[in-house]
Amino acid sequence: MLDPRILADDPDLVKAHLMRRNADDGLIHSVDEFGALTSQRNALIAEGDELRSARNTLSKQIGGLMREGKRDEAEQIKAKVAAGKDRIAAIDGELETIETQRHALAMAIPNLLHDDVTPGNGEEDNVEEHRWGTPRPDTTDSHVEIAERLGILDGERSTKIAGARFAVLRGAGARLERALINFFLDVHTNEHGYEELMVPYIAHRSVLEGTGQLPKFEKDLFKLEGGLNGQDAFLIPTAEVPVTNLHGGEILDAASLPIKYTAFTPCFRSEAGSAGRDVRGLIRQHQFHKVEMVWFVAPEDAEAAHEALTGHAEAILQKLGLPYRKMTLCGGDISFAAHKCYDLEVWLPSQGTYREISSCSNFGTFQARRMGLRYRPEPVNGKKSKPRAAATLNGSGLAVGRTLVAILENYVQPDGSVMIPEALRPWMGGIKSIVPSA
RNA sequence: GGAGUCGUGACCGAGUGGCCGAAGGUGCUGGAUUGCUAAUCCAGUGUGGGGUACAACUCCACCGAGGGUUCGAAUCCCUCCGACUCCGCCA
Numbered sequence: 001m002l003d004p005r006i007l008a009d010d011p012d013l014v015k016a017h018l019m020r021r022n023a024d025d026g027l028i029h030s031v032d033e034f035g036a037l038t039s040q041r042n043a044l045i046a047e048g049d050e051l052r053s054a055r056n057t058l059s060k061q062i063g064g065l066m067r068e069g070k071r072d073e074a075e076q077i078k079a080k081v082a083a084g085k086d087r088i089a090a091i092d093g094e095l096e097t098i099e100t101q102r103h104a105l106a107m108a109i110p111n112l113l114h115d116d117v118t119p120g121n122g123e124e125d126n127v128e129e130h131r132w133g134t135p136r137p138d139t140t141d142s143h144v145e146i147a148e149r150l151g152i153l154d155g156e157r158s159t160k161i162a163g164a165r166f167a168v169l170r171g172a173g174a175r176l177e178r179a180l181i182n183f184f185l186d187v188h189t190n191e192h193g194y195e196e197l198m199v200p201y202i203a204h205r206s207v208l209e210g211t212g213q214l215p216k217f218e219k220d221l222f223k224l225e226g227g228l229n230g231q232d233a234f235l236i237p238t239a240e241v242p243v244t245n246l247h248g249g250e251i252l253d254a255a256s257l258p259i260k261y262t263a264f265t266p267c268f269r270s271e272a273g274s275a276g277r278d279v280r281g282l283i284r285q286h287q288f289h290k291v292e293m294v295w296f297v298a299p300e301d302a303e304a305a306h307e308a309l310t311g312h313a314e315a316i317l318q319k320l321g322l323p324y325r326k327m328t329l330c331g332g333d334i335s336f337a338a339h340k341c342y343d344l345e346v347w348l349p350s351q352g353t354y355r356e357i358s359s360c361s362n363f364g365t366f367q368a369r370r371m372g373l374r375y376r377p378e379p380v381n382g383k384k385s386k387p388r389a390a391a392t393l394n395g396s397g398l399a400v401g402r403t404l405v406a407i408l409e410n411y412v413q414p415d416g417s418v419m420i421p422e423a424l425r426p427w428m429g430g431i432k433s434i435v436p437s438a
Numbered sequence: 439g440g441a442g443u444c445g446u447g448a449c450c451g452a453g454u455g456g457c458c459g460a461a462g463g464u465g466c467u468g469g470a471u472u473g474c475u476a477a478u479c480c481a482g483u484g485u486g487g488g489g490u491a492c493a494a495c496u497c498c499a500c501c502g503a504g505g506g507u508u509c510g511a512a513u514c515c516c517u518c519c520g521a522c523u524c525c526g527c528c529a
Binding site: 003009041042045046048050053055056058059060062063064066074077078079080081082085087100197229230233237251253379384386387 | 448456457458466467482485492520521
């Protein structure tokens with residue numbers, strides 16, 4: 001959520017950002033609606049407060065008169081108070097309607113963009129920052145062929161359980177998935193200073209609203225029928241959701257920042273609207289594994305944190321020797337809640353192209369405002385500071401399934417075996433390669 | 439699943455219809471004092487919103503959440519959520 005003051009007081013600024021995002025007219029118009037509702041709201045609040053103030057004064061008088069035993073006088077004042085009662089109720093009713101609308105509008109307006117984010121229509125307009133590593137010159141079989149030849153992926157039987165977009169890994173394949181998870185977590189906790197978390201994989205509606213998946217993108221989520229603990233509930237699409245919301249509603253101590261968490265979770269996505277895309281293999285699944293990094297920082301430190309966090313994801317790719325490039329997403333491709341976003345794309349030799357394996361976003365104070373996450377800055381001149389919205393960031397470090405794909409394709413040997421990157425071998429029980437099982 | 443206790447400010451903890459935005463304590467901040475540390479004393483110390491210069495000031499709301507009763511509710515009633523204890527069940 002944007003700062004409601006900016007939204008109401010500087011509509012032109014907000015609209016300019018929406019244009020850079022390629023937003024439709026309805027959304028742009030909603031900024032003006034928000035402004036109009038805010039004026040109405042403020043007028044009603046002023047009137048209501050005045051009436052309430054009068055009522056409070058009179059009620060106090062009643063209390064005094066009752067104690068003195070002057071019942072008749074008290075009754076007279078009661079009648080006066082009763083006169084204003086209906087108007088107060090009417091104002092509260094109107095106000096509730098307006099606040100509901102206003103909140104709905106505010107929740108549907110995406111974040112402001114960083115100056116580095118260029119206008120654009122979609123993926124094709126993203127800006128490449130740099131490349132690392134040298135892609136192998138040849139084209140390989142896809143990871144599906146490689147894995148099935150090795151007997152580590154059971155493409156046929158997986159559909160028995162839940163249909164398309166699920167996988168069954170076996171033997172060294174399952175081991176490789178698990179090794180990657182542990183490798184990622186160990187690097188982030190031991191070398192990058194993160195605290196590891198294990199979190200719930202189900203989240204309430206309000207939690208998804210906090211990070212920005214809702215209210216706009218409900219169709220992308222798996223919803224639990226009947227809800228949970230009395231509220232609507234969904235399977236998490238990323239660890240970002242439970243981890244970022246961990247401090248929702250809190251006022252953090254400035255001294256505790258930055259807070260850096262890493263968490264492994266499965267991620268569940270309906271992939272509505274991507275029918276026909278990446279149907280074969282492990283690239284696009286309804287359920288996949290990911291290790292996520294999440295930061296909480298003071299807003300002025302967010303940019304530096306964004307670079308550091310992205311560097312931590314890059315470090316993993318480099319350790320694994322996987323060629324990649326770093327992209328800055330354009331206004332047409334960046335997500336709803338993000339202020340600025342880098343995608344890391346890994347080289348897939350079978351496709352002859354780079355594919356997203358990590359997305360590292362700086363949300364500024366957008367998510368924090370939605371979930372009531374604040375921090376108290378250090379005192380200024382001995383005076384206690386007011387709480388301010390904190391900044392949040394997150395990034396994949398990395399998507400596990402896609403890393404497994406990248407390893408299979410980048411390390412497949414002419415004999416069909418797959419070499420294990422040296423850095424990963426300790427997590428694979430020391431084996432140097434996966435060879436076809438007899 | 440059954441039975442019970444309970445949800446108050448950064449924390450602990452009073453408060454059963456008006457004088458409570460909320461005693462007291464702890465913590466924190468500033469000051470005084472003490473030749474060090476400790477101690478002592480004084481003062482200050484919630485959040486959100488409206489008006490105004492997003493100042494001073496002032497008004498309104500907030501005692502788990504949402505409703506209700508009342509001239510008036512932290513205090514009474516209802517629903518929900520959450521925590522804890524005991525029993526049962528279970529990985």
